[in-house]
Amino acid sequence: MKRLFVALFAAMAASLTWAQSITVMRIGAPGANSDFYATVVGTHLQSRGWKTKTTSFLDCKGAEKWVRDNPREPVIYVTWADDFVLPSIDPTHPRSCSGLTLDRDSLVTPIVKSYHMICSRNPVTTQAFLQHRDAKIGSWNHPVQMRIVRDTLKDLDLQQTRLISFARGADMLQALVSNDIDYMVVSSENLVRNIGGQCFLTMAPRGQAAVMSDFRTNSTQTSIESLVQRPTWVGTGLIPLYVAYNVDINQLRKDVVDIMSTSIEFQNLWSSSTVKSGVMTGITPEQQWQEFDRFLSQMKRQ
Amino acid sequence: MIDTLIYGSAGVGLGIMAGILPGLGTGSVMALMSLLLMGSEPQHVLIFYLGILVSAQYFGSVTAILTGIPGDPSSLPSATWGFPAAQQGQGQELLYITAKWSLISGITGFVLCVMIIVSGTYWARSLSVSVQSWLLLGAIVSIMLFSANTRIKNMILLCLGGVLASVGYSENFMQYFWVDSSSWLSDGIPWLPIMMGLMVIPGVMSLLSYRSQLITVTQRPRSLESHWPSGVRGGLIGFVLGTVPGMSYVLGSLVASKVEYAIQANAKKVVVASESANNAGATSMLLPLIMLGIPITTSDSVVYALLTANQSHNTISTIFHQHWPMLVIYFVVINLMLFLLAWRTGAAICGWVFEHAHAMAIMAMTLSVLSTSWLGYHTGQLSVSLAALAISTLVGLRFRDHDFSPVVYMMIMYPFVELTWHKASQLYF
Numbered sequence: 056m057k058r059l060f061v062a063l064f065a066a067m068a069a070s071l072t073w074a075q076s077i078t079v080m081r082i083g084a085p086g087a088n089s090d091f092y093a094t095v096v097g098t099h100l101q102s103r104g105w106k107t108k109t110t111s112f113l114d115c116k117g118a119e120k121w122v123r124d125n126p127r128e129p130v131i132y133v134t135w136a137d138d139f140v141l142p143s144i145d146p147t148h149p150r151s152c153s154g155l156t157l158d159r160d161s162l163v164t165p166i167v168k169s170y171h172m173i174c175s176r177n178p179v180t181t182q183a184f185l186q187h188r189d190a191k192i193g194s195w196n197h198p199v200q201m202r203i204v205r206d207t208l209k210d211l212d213l214q215q216t217r218l219i220s221f222a223r224g225a226d227m228l229q230a231l232v233s234n235d236i237d238y239m240v241v242s243s244e245n246l247v248r249n250i251g252g253q254c255f256l257t258m259a260p261r262g263q264a265a266v267m268s269d270f271r272t273n274s275t276q277t278s279i280e281s282l283v284q285r286p287t288w289v290g291t292g293l294i295p296l297y298v299a300y301n302v303d304i305n306q307l308r309k310d311v312v313d314i315m316s317t318s319i320e321f322q323n324l325w326s327s328s329t330v331k332s333g334v335m336t337g338i339t340p341e342q343q344w345q346e347f348d349r350f351l352s353q354m355k356r357q
Numbered sequence: 358m359i360d361t362l363i364y365g366s367a368g369v370g371l372g373i374m375a376g377i378l379p380g381l382g383t384g385s386v387m388a389l390m391s392l393l394l395m396g397s398e399p400q401h402v403l404i405f406y407l408g409i410l411v412s413a414q415y416f417g418s419v420t421a422i423l424t425g426i427p428g429d430p431s432s433l434p435s436a437t438w439g440f441p442a443a444q445q446g447q448g449q450e451l452l453y454i455t456a457k458w459s460l461i462s463g464i465t466g467f468v469l470c471v472m473i474i475v476s477g478t479y480w481a482r483s484l485s486v487s488v489q490s491w492l493l494l495g496a497i498v499s500i501m502l503f504s505a506n507t508r509i510k511n512m513i514l515l516c517l518g519g520v521l522a523s524v525g526y527s528e529n530f531m532q533y534f535w536v537d538s539s540s541w542l543s544d545g546i547p548w549l550p551i552m553m554g555l556m557v558i559p560g561v562m563s564l565l566s567y568r569s570q571l572i573t574v575t576q577r578p579r580s581l582e583s584h585w586p587s588g589v590r591g592g593l594i595g596f597v598l599g600t601v602p603g604m605s606y607v608l609g610s611l612v613a614s615k616v617e618y619a620i621q622a623n624a625k626k627v628v629v630a631s632e633s634a635n636n637a638g639a640t641s642m643l644l645p646l647i648m649l650g651i652p653i654t655t656s657d658s659v660v661y662a663l664l665t666a667n668q669s670h671n672t673i674s675t676i677f678h679q680h681w682p683m684l685v686i687y688f689v690v691i692n693l694m695l696f697l698l699a700w701r702t703g704a705a706i707c708g709w710v711f712e713h714a715h716a717m718a719i720m721a722m723t724l725s726v727l728s729t730s731w732l733g734y735h736t737g738q739l740s741v742s743l744a745a746l747a748i749s750t751l752v753g754l755r756f757r758d759h760d761f762s763p764v765v766y767m768m769i770m771y772p773f774v775e776l777t778w779h780k781a782s783q784l785y786f
Contacts, residue, residue, distance in 0.1 A: 113526060219783045226780075233482065233485050234485065
C-alpha cells in the first residue's frame with residue numbers, strides 16, 4: 056500500500072511537471088467582456104491539466120510587446136474579430152496591433168457568432184425608426200463597429216441620426232435606461248430585454264432573421280436586406296475569439312471547446328441569451344476558419 | 358456563509374485597529390487590503406467595508422475618550438469633551454453611552470439607507486447624463502470646499518489627480534494622452550501606489566513614534582440621565598451631513614457637537630450628539646455611492662475602484678439590491694457585538710493595540726510595498742508602480758501635514774468623470 060501511494064504521488068508530481076504551461080493574457084479594461092472570457096478559460100484550463108499564469112494589459116499595444124518579447128511562449132488571449140481588420144483600415148489607430156496575428160493555426164475558436172441588432176427600450180416598429188429623424192443611437196466605439204453603423208445609417212437614409220460611441224456595453228445600456236440615447240446597436244438581445252427593451256432590426260441575412268430572433272418568444276426581427284436592396288453590410292456582428300500561439304492547437308482547441316460547452320459560467324451566459332450557444336463550436340475547425348475568413352475578407356473589401 | 362464570516366470578521370478586526378490608531382484610517386486599511394479584495398466577490402467587499410466603517414466609529418470614540426487623541430477624525434468632539442470628563446472618573450459611563458448611541462444611530466441610519474436605496478434606485482438610474490454630470494461636478498466642488506486643506510490647494514490637488522489619471526490610453530476617446538504608445542507610461546499611472554505613498558505610508562510611519570497613555574476606567578453606576586434628545590438631534594444632523602462629499606460624517610460629527618453645545622454645554626450630551634452623528638453619517642455616506650455610483654470620501658472611492666474593477670459603476674446598486682437582507686443582518690449583528698466590545702472591553706482592546714502599534718506599523722508598511730509590487734507585476738506595470746510608490750512616498754513624507762485625499766479621489770474617479778464628460782460632449786455639443 057505504501058508503495059502504491061508513493062507511485063501515485065510520483066505520477067501526480069510527474070504529471071505536474073509534464074503539464075503544458077500557458078500564459079492567459081487579459082487584454083482590455085478590467086471588467087470588460089474579454090476579461091470575463093479570459094478568466095473563465097484560464098480557470099478551467101487548470102482543471103484540464105494546463106499550468107496557467109495570467110498577465111494583463113489595458114490595450115493590445117502591451118500585449119503586442121509581450122508577444123514580441125516572448126516569441127516562443129505559449130499564450131492564449133481573447134480578442135475581437137474587428138481587431139484583425141483594423142490594421143488594414145487604419146494602421147495608426149491605437150487599437151491597431153499588427154503584431155498580433157491570426158491564421159488557421161492560431162485561431163483556437165470563435166467564442167460565439169451573433170448578428171448586430173438595433174434595439175430600443177420603447178416599443179418601436181421598424182417603420183417608426185426609419186421616420187425618427189433626429190434620433191441618437193449608441194454603438195461600441197471600435198472604429199470597425201462605428202463604420203458599420205455609419206454605413207448602415209446611410210443606407211437607411213438616416214444620416215441625421217446622431218451616433219454616440221461607448222467604450223463599454225454597460226454604459227451604453229445605462230444611457231438607454233436614462234433616455235440619453237434612443238437606440239443602441241448590440242449583438243445580444245437579452246441584454247436589452249433585461250432592461251425592458253427589445254430589438255427590431257437585424258444585420259442578419261433575410262433568411263436568418265427569423266432563426267436568430269429570440270427563441271423564447273418567437274418574435275421576429277426585420278433583416279436589413281428587407282429594407283435596403285443592396286446594403287453595404289450584411290451578416291456583421293461581434294465575434295469574440297480565442298487566439299493562441301506556440302501551443303498544441305488541437306489539444307487546446309479541444310479543451311477550450313469543452314470548456315465553452317460545459318462550464319457553468321458559459322452555461323449561465325448562454326442559457327438566457329438569444330445567441331445560439333455553441334453555434335461556432337458545433338462545426339469543425341476548418342469550417343470555423345472558413346466562416347471567419349469570409350468575415351475578414353468582407354470587412355477588408357469594404 | 359463561511360466566506361461572509363471571514364470577510365466580516367476581518368473587516369471588524371481591522372476596523373477596530375483603524376479606529377484606535379491615529380494615522381491609520383478606513384481608507385488606508387481598504388487600500389492595504391486591496392490586493393486581497395480585488396479578486397473577491399463584490400458582496401464580500403461590501404461586507405468587509407461595512408465592518409471597517411462601523412468598528413472604526415465605535416473604537417475611534419473609545420480612544421478619544423480614554424487618551425484624548427481621536428483615532429478617527431470624526432471622534433474629535435469626543436476627545437475634546439469626553440477626555441476631560443473621563444479624567445474626572447466618568448470614563449466608563451462615557452464608554453457606555455457612546456457605544457449605546459453608536460448602536461442606536463448606526464442601525465437606524467442603515468435601515469433608513471436601505472429603505473431609501475431600495476425605493477429610490479430606479480429613479481437614480483433614470484437620471485440623464487446632464488443631471489449625472491451636475492451631481493458629479495457638485496461632488497467634486499464639495500470636496501474642494503470641505504476637505505482639510507485650503508480651497509486653492511484642494512483645487513490644485515484635484516487637478517493633479519486628474520492629470521495623473523489621464524496619462525496613458527483613454528478608452529473613451531480612443532487616444533493617448535500625455536504619452537505615446539511606445540512610452541513606459543502608455544498603460545497609465547495606477548492609483549494604488551500613489552495612495553500608498555501619499556497617504557498610507559506617512560500615516561503608518563507616524564505610528565512608529567506614537568506613545569499614548571490610557572486612562573484607567575473603573576466601574577461606576579450608570580447615570581440615569583436621558584440623552585434621547587441629544588442622540589436624536591445628532592443622528593439627524595449626522596445622517597443629512599453624511600451625504601456631503603469630502604468631510605461626510607466628520608462634518609456631521611463636528612456640526613452636531615457645536616449645535617449641542619449651543620443648546621446645552623454638557624460634556625456627555627455633546628459627546629452623545631457627535632457620536633450619534635458620526636455613526637449615522639457613516640451609513641448615509643453610502644447613499645451616493647450605491648444609488649448614483651459617486652463615492653464621496655477616500656475610503657468610498659477605494660471601494661468604488663474595487664467594485665468597478667469587475668463591474669460597470671452602475672451595478673454597485675445591483676450588488677446591493679441582490680444582497681441587502683444579508684447586509685442588514687450582518688450590520689445589526691456587528692453593531693451589537695461592537696456595542697458590547699466597546700463598552701465592556703474597549704479599554705483592554707485599546708491597550709493591546711497600543712502595545713503592538715509599532716509591529717502593526719511595520720506590517721502595514723511591508724504590506725503596502727508588497728501589494729503595490731504584486732499588483733504592478735500582474736498588470737505589467739511593475740516599474741511604473743514602484744517608481745510611483747517611491748516618488749509619492751517622498752512627497753507624502755515631506756508634506757506630511759497636508760491632506761492628499763483629493764489627489765487619490767480624483768485619480769480613482771477620473772475614468773467616471775471622463776466617461777460622463779465624453780457622453781455629455783457627444784450628446785450636447
